[in-house]
Amino acid sequence: MDKEDLELKEELAQFTPLALACLDGFIEIAQCMIHKNPRLVCIVNENGHLPVLLAATRGKKEMTRFLYSVTPSEELAPEKGPNGATLVSTCIVKQMLDVALDILEKHPRLAISSGKDNFTPIYVLAQMPKLFPSGGSLWFWQRWIYYCTNVRLRRAHDQIPTYIGENSSQQSRQSDNIIVNVLNQLHGMVSHLLDFLGIKNMHAKKLRNRQAIKLLKCISCTIKNLKVEQLDESLVYQAIIQAVKHGIVEFITEIIDSNPDLLASEDFSKRNIFLTAILHRQEKIFGLLHRLDNLRRIQMISHVDMFENNMLHLAGMLAPPRQLDGISGAALQMQRELQWFKEVESVVPQTFKDVMNKDGKKPCDLFTEQHASLMKDGEKWMKEIANSSTFVAALIVTIMFAAAFTIPGGTNEKTGMPNFLQNPLFMLFITSDAISLFSATTSVLMFLGIMTSQYAESKFLTRLPTKLIIGLSTLFFSIAAMMISFSAALAIWLNDPSTKYVILPLILLASIPVSLFALLLFPLLVEIFISTYGPGIFDRRIERWY
Incomplete structure (x- = not known):
């Protein structure tokens, strides 16, 4: 085959043989063709695309690097x-x-x-x-x-x-x-x-x-x-x-x-970079505002868009779904929205709270209007967790209360004292039983408080998350203590050389519920705690940028 034959194009898309090899990533074939006719790398198809561009579009990295080196x-x-x-x-x-x-x-x-x-x-x-x-x-x-x-x-x-x-x-x-x-x-x-x-x-x-x-x-x-x-x-x-x-x-x-x-860059709605950052909930970009000098910071804060929305109006608008989807649960999403509103409120002058936009709405009115549906979803989410957790906690209270009076090994008929009172395992049993009972009772009270709470906007900031943190934490402790109490009771009952090989597998099985709870709810508990009492998402470092 002559080298001119390699320049012939197929009729449909005007691809040369080299272009077809590029699409499939056949590097050896491409090298042979280019070795015979170096002009092939400069021949375009019907869309004017060079072979190296065809390979890059297909994501053929090795082919792209090779063709780029010979183009x-x-x-x-x-x-x-x-x-x-x-x-x-x-x-x-x-x-x-x-x-x-x-x-x-x-x-x-x-x-x-x-x-x-x-x-x-x-x-x-x-x-x-x-x-x-x-x-x-x-x-x-x-x-x-x-x-x-x-x-x-x-x-x-x-x-x-x-x-x-x-x-x-x-x-x-x-x-x-x-x-x-x-x-x-x-x-x-x-x-x-x-x-x-x-x-x-x-x-x-x-x-x-x-x-x-x-x-x-x-x-x-x-x-x-x-x-x-x-x-x-x-x-x-x-x-x-x-x-x-x-x-x-x-x-x-x-x-x-x-x-x-x-x-001073603006979008088509006349929003500068900080107004845009607030609207799209980009806290790292918004943090740059604290690093401007006083004059530039005042200029950026005083800016309004073409609809006369100031910074606080944009903070009152609902965040894009892309930002909310990364947060677990509607209640935590509502909390994040409140944190944004409070953060922007701390930056702008107090007079901004009463300024109306072109639609005649104040920032707080806009926030309430756009977050009404999210607040209802947050209330539903909190009550669903509280309802299911209350059932589990109440069940633990019932079990541990009964277990406290069903002492392993029985009691002495004369003194009424437990027979295994001097056994360290008995003390472990009764202590973990009491901890489980008290923790579960606290958990029930917290979840009842969530179900009967007044679901106002401000409650989602700290009060409701705090109740949920306490409720989930005490529920976790009660389950863990219940399993420890159960394991101690087994060890007391099976305290015999012939049954010592049975105790360890049973104790390991008893740890499964605690592990499942940790896998299912502990990440949520950590997220709620960090979101409520963590360092926050906003960077207020006073490090001069402009």
């Missing part, structure tokens, strides 16, 4: 059309940040150039919160692994696999080598171990974060000296608003640091 750099320049900007945007979405970064370092203006979908890479990056450290929360042990992990940024060319030629035959010869096979097995075992411990995931996350930050710095250098018209055409203002909606605090600080005038 002439000038083919991706802004002057050659939208292929370069589209490729950068696609690589950002598919998380091939090494390729995107390499392209922008060669052609910086691609960051603000429109692709085939009319979006610029900076706009696309602003909608990818998972690429940045602020885009996800980690457990304490994951944070420790994250900060201890060392990553090295690699260029796209360093990750290109080689499949053909002499190297391929050499790999074939090595596959028969026992030592190589053993080393490969060990490498696989270590890889699986790192994956199991979460180290591999944390390394990938940190590498992704580092690449995204470097990509952001590269973009910020490009927009540093742009005029207002250029910023608007490049969708920079819209990108900032999108970053606020997604809570990408690194994006906001880096871009505004490069061009301070962007602090």
Whole structure:
């Protein structure tokens, strides 16, 4: 086959053989074709897409890196059309940040150039919160692994696999080598171990974060000296608003640091970045307000949108479902909404409480109107938990009260004292019985208080959650103490060498209810406690930003 034959296109979508190989990720075939005809990488299909863009769109990372390494750099320049900007945007979405970064370092203006979908890479990056450290929360042990992990940024060319030629035959010869096979097995075992411990995931996350930050710095250098018209055409203002909606605090600080005038960015409703942050419940962005100087902070706080809504009006609006879905239960969602309203209320002047918007509504009226349904759902959620928990707690009270007068081993006929009074297991039995009884009684009273409580808005902030915390905590203690009491009674009754092998399995079985309760309700109990008495979600550090 002549090299010109490889340039022939099929009729339907005008794909060359190389383009078809790109779609399926056949790297060896692609290498053979390009080795025979290097011009193939520059031939577009009917939509004007280069082969490297086709591979990136399909998410074929190795194929994309290979094709990028053999595609002439000038083919991706802004002057050659939208292929370069589209490729950068696609690589950002598919998380091939090494390729995107390499392209922008060669052609910086691609960051603000429109692709085939009319979006610029900076706009696309602003909608990818998972690429940045602020885009996800980690457990304490994951944070420790994250900060201890060392990553090295690699260029796209360093990750290109080689499949053909002499190297391929050499790999074939090595596959028969026992030592190589053993080393490969060990490498696989270590890889699986790192994956199991979460180290591999944390390394990938940190590498992704580092690449995204470097990509952001590269973009910020490009927009540093742009005029207002250029910023608007490049969708920079819209990108900032999108970053606020997604809570990408690194994006906001880096871009505004490069061009301070962007602090005044507004959306189509004339809402600045802080009004938008309140509306979309992005506490990290809202926290930047405390880091502004007095003049800028007053300017941002005094701003109203086109409907004459101030900050407190927007705090009174119902949060987007995406933000509420991450909170367990309607009552805790209502609590979070109240926390937002109180936080914004502490920032704005007192006069803002009585200011009306275009619809003639005060912030508190707007809050009540938009949260009426959520408050009803919160009341229903609290009563359902209280009702089911009351039944369990009342049952425990009945059982433990009866057990207190059904003493294992009986009593002495003359003195009336328990026969096993001197046995440490008996003291464990009676103590745990009393603790279980008192805890269950307290739990019943707390849940009855929840069912008969007045469900006003303010009650959801601390009073109702506190009652629920006490009720669930005492219920947990009562179940645990009941199982300890039961195990102690078994140990007293079966205190014989012939039955010693039966005691341990029975005690282990007795721990199952406690474990099930812990798995089912303990996470909810912890979430309620942290939400009510934790450090809070708002950052008030007085660290000057602007």
